[in-house]
Amino acid sequence: xxxxxxxxxxxxxxxxxxxxxxxxxxxxxxxxxxGDPALYTKIFQANRDVLSDPNKxxxxxxxxxx
Amino acid sequence: MKKQSAWLLASLAALVLVGCAGQKEPAExxxxxxxxxxxxxxxxxxxxxxxxxxxxxTQLAGVKDSLSKGDYKxxxxxxxxxxxAISGLKDTAEGKQxxxxxxxxxxxxxxxxxxxxxxxxxxxxxxxxxxxxxSHHLPAGVTKDGLASAKSGLNAMKTAWSxxxxxxxxxDFTTAVSKAQAVKAQGADIMKSLGMSSG
Numbered sequence: 001x002x003x004x005x006x007x008x009x010x011x012x013x014x015x016x017x018x019x020x021x022x023x024x025x026x027x028x029x030x031x032x033x034x035g036d037p038a039l040y041t042k043i044f045q046a047n048r049d050v051l052s053d054p055n056k057x058x059x060x061x062x063x064x065x066x
Numbered sequence: 067m068k069k070q071s072a073w074l075l076a077s078l079a080a081l082v083l084v085g086c087a088g089q090k091e092p093a094e095x096x097x098x099x100x101x102x103x104x105x106x107x108x109x110x111x112x113x114x115x116x117x118x119x120x121x122x123x124t125q126l127a128g129v130k131d132s133l134s135k136g137d138y139k140x141x142x143x144x145x146x147x148x149x150x151a152i153s154g155l156k157d158t159a160e161g162k163q164x165x166x167x168x169x170x171x172x173x174x175x176x177x178x179x180x181x182x183x184x185x186x187x188x189x190x191x192x193x194x195x196x197x198x199x200x201s202h203h204l205p206a207g208v209t210k211d212g213l214a215s216a217k218s219g220l221n222a223m224k225t226a227w228s229x230x231x232x233x234x235x236x237x238d239f240t241t242a243v244s245k246a247q248a249v250k251a252q253g254a255d256i257m258k259s260l261g262m263s264s265g
Binding site: 012015016031035066 | 205257
């Protein structure tokens with residue numbers, strides 16, 4: 001399926017994004033989007049370019065939700 | 067007196083024959099000219115105005131029938147209408163050909179963005195479906211049936227996208243764009259069902 005033409009999630013306009021607000025954690029975001037907080041690693045892996053630690057996210061950060 | 071009448075009748079018959087013979091060549095020329103004109107536009111007319119072509123061919127066949135029966139006068143009388151019909155057919159076929167070529171060029175332009183847009187959409191949906199399939203609980207607004215439906219819809223999208231790509235590869239951009247737009251519309255519905263905003 002045209003994988004060679006498919007851009008990474010970072011440039012795919014259909015990849016969802018979420019703007020972090022105060023009190024958010026990756027687990028909370030995973031709960032909202034996936035219904036399962038344990039899937040926070042999916043969000044962390046998709047945002048390794050801006051996150052170095054899954055426990056450290058900051059309000060105002062725009063995260064990709066794969 | 068009897069001799070004179072016979073001579074007169076013979077003379078009249080000869081005049082009619084000469085007159086008819088004089089019309090035969092123009093009649094044959096008129097039909098040859100019509101056939102030649104029709105031959106030059108036949109393929110285009112067959113593709114873009116088949117019904118009108120059939121009507122003109124029927125008209126031509128009628129005139130040729132008159133020729134075969136020696137009705138040269140009838141042929142010459144019908145020739146102008148036949149010429150007009152062929153000219154009208156030419157205008158219609160060439161007009162429709164021009165419109166079709168313009169539509170094809172427009173479709174080719176539309177294919178460019180779609181050829182990257184739809185795969186992006188499929189990738190995003192695939193990613194979400196894969197993740198939700200691993201989830202122990204689904205998020206609010208997404209049901210098990212909804213997820214199953216999204217999975218089968220995604221497979222249908224891939225198949226339809228393959229068809230669209232094949233059409234584009236073969237140069238049929240009109241079909242390719244039509245199929246791609248349908249895939250995109252289906253993708254938007256699936257994204258909505260999974261709680262995703264469509265870009």
